Amino acid sequence: MKRLSDEQTKIFFEKLTKYIGSNVKLLLDRPDGTYCFREMKNRVYYMSERILKLAENLSEDHLIAVGTCFGKFTKSNKFLLHITALNYLAPYAQYKVWIKESAEQQFLYGNHVNKAGLGRITENTPQHQGVIVLSMSDIPLGFGVTAKSTQDCKLADPLVTVCFHQADIGEYLRSEDTLV
Amino acid sequence: MDIVKEVLEKQAKESAKYKSIEVIKHEEVKIDCGRLMISDPNSFTEELKENTETYIQNLTRDNVQLLVNSIWQLPTERLDEHIVVKLPKPTFALPRARKLPVPKPLTKWEQFAKAKGIKKRTKDKKVWDEELGKWVPTYGYQKFKADRDKNWVLEVPKNIDPMTDMFQKKKDLKNERVAKNELARMKNIARAQKVDVPRVGFVSEDSATAKELHIASTIAKHSTASVGKFQESLPKEKNARGIGVRELIPGAATKRKRPLDNKTERTEQIETVQKILNKRPKIDVEKAVQIQKREERIERENKPAEPKKKKGSHPKQVKKFGKKPKSGIGRKGNRKPAGRKRR
Incomplete structure (x- = not known):
């Protein structure tokens, strides 16, 4: 288990700020204890110091995962957010997209959200903004990136993609073996 | 009787002059006839201190006597009126005068080959060449001639200048290899004698190894005024590492991070x-475009709702703007833009 290098830290936080903006600081600076990010086999894990100390006794070969996996660094050194990070990111989301019940399944199968399926969207969401996708009953379903800003959404055709799919909770089943 | 007595007396006198050839020692001495050497393990007596000279003389005589005795026990020969003895082979091992020779230090390649278990394969002195139809030496005398006969023409690759002399290029490459070998030989000698040699630069990009090139690129990258801080890097690019490399990179020594x-x-x-949060542009282009779009839309929506002016109601006002309107062309262009005044 390693600390994130300077470059990795930059790439990682740039990604997180796309989704939760300045709330990233709240993840680092928590009142309930010291929490940190660690890299293991190109994956980034978020854990408390207590768990970290326990995990440090084990070698990397014998560890499958520690704490919560936030995502992984790809071979081209980009950061890919995993669905497992949803629990930590959803409460801090600045921009949200609610989808209708009829479109829920489509999204959970890994499809983009089109205008017809869009239930609600945060006011003043810019284009290409990382958003948390929620069901109408406020259950977080996954991550997305807006394809159109809120203003454009109002005028868009019903079949036009409004939000690009990034990750959804369906992945817990679909990519069970690759998620860890 | 007198004569006999006299003779005997004389004999006794004579023999009193010489010491006996019998020598008694407490401990047996070691005699090496081959080297004509004797070593006496007996300790000295108190007499040594009192009169050293005579004591040592006596001691030496006794020991020499013992040596001579043992020589006389060897089989003798008579050669030209002389009695001759053939000495046996020496048994005493003399200590070495000079220090033992150290094994020849291995060259860098030999070290590597030893570690990897690479064995030297001897090449045949001559190999059969199918093309030339004769035996060709692999190296040395007449090798050059055979090579010239075989490679009498060389192809110029497509990607280089067609006028390049490929023979010259071949020669240059060979010379470079020879020079590189010579350098390696010198380095081996320097290493064997433990002499500090200054680092050499890179001979050329053709002959430098990937590692050397990596070091060179890292040094070049860090050789800016800001020690390479603002230099762009490739994904997953790493700085060169190795023994003594850090010292070559400018600013790296000060950059060492504490845990x-x-x-x-x-x-x-x-x-x-x-x-990262501060880096965002101060003028939010997205937002500006949005505002602009919204305003345009509002404008478009408002336009048809605007009441139309009656034709010819204010002829003087119309005249104010440019030429007299021609028939068939609308007046729309002359009109003042409607809607809200924006700044």
Whole structure:
């Protein structure tokens, strides 16, 4: 288990700020204890110091995962957010997209959200903004990136993609073996 | 009787002059007839201190006597009126005068080959060449001639200048290899004698190894005024590492990082987050475009709702703007833009 290098830290936080903006600081600076990010086999894990100390006794070969996996660094050194990070990111989301019940399944199968399926969207969401996708009953379903800003959404055709799919909770089943 | 007595007396006198050839020693002495050497393990007596000279003389005589005795026990020969003895082979091992020769230090390649278990394969002195139809030496005398006969024409690759002399190029490459070998030989000698040799630069990009090129590129990258801080890097690019490499990279020695504790790590991470957040453009282009779009839309929506002016109601006002309107062309262009005044 390693600390994130300077470059990795930059790439990682740039990604997180796309989704939760300045709330990233709240993840680092928590009142309930010291929490940190660690890299293991190109994956980034978020854990408390207590768990970290326990995990440090084990070698990397014998560890499958520690704490919560936030995502992984790809071979081209980009950061890919995993669905497992949803629990930590959803409460801090600045921009949200609610989808209708009829479109829920489509999204959970890994499809983009089109205008017809869009239930609600945060006011003043810019284009290409990382958003948390929620069901109408406020259950977080996954991550997305807006394809159109809120203003454009109002005028868009019903079949036009409004939000690009990034990750959804369906992945817990679909990519069970690759998620860890 | 007198004569006999006299003779005997004389004999006794004579023999009193000489010491006996019998020598008695407490401990047996070691005699090596081959080297004509005797070593006496007996300890000295108190007499040594009182009169050293005579004591040592006596001691030496006794020991020499013993040696001579043992020589006389060897089989003798008579050669030209002389009695001759053939000495046996020496048994005493003399200590070495000079220090033992050290094994020849291995060259860098030999070290590597030993570690990897690479064995030297001897090449045949001559090999059969199918093309030439004769035996060709692999090296040395007449090798050059055979090579010239075989490679009498060389192809110029497509990607280089067609006028390049490929023979010259071949020669240059060979010379470079020879020079590189010579350099390696010198380095081996220097290493064997433990002499510090200054680092050499890179001979050329053709002959430099990937590692050397990596070091060169890292040094070049860090050789800016800001020790390479603002230099762009490829994904996953790493600085060159190795023994003595760090010292070559400008500023690297000062950049060495101390191990972080979790608290400083957190503050540093918060700092980087702050930096990322601050980096956003002050003029939000997206937002500006949105506002612009909204305004345009509102404008478009308002336009048809605007009441139409009656034709010819204010002829003087119309005249104010440019030429007299021609028939068949609308007046729309002359009209003042309607809607809200924007600044």
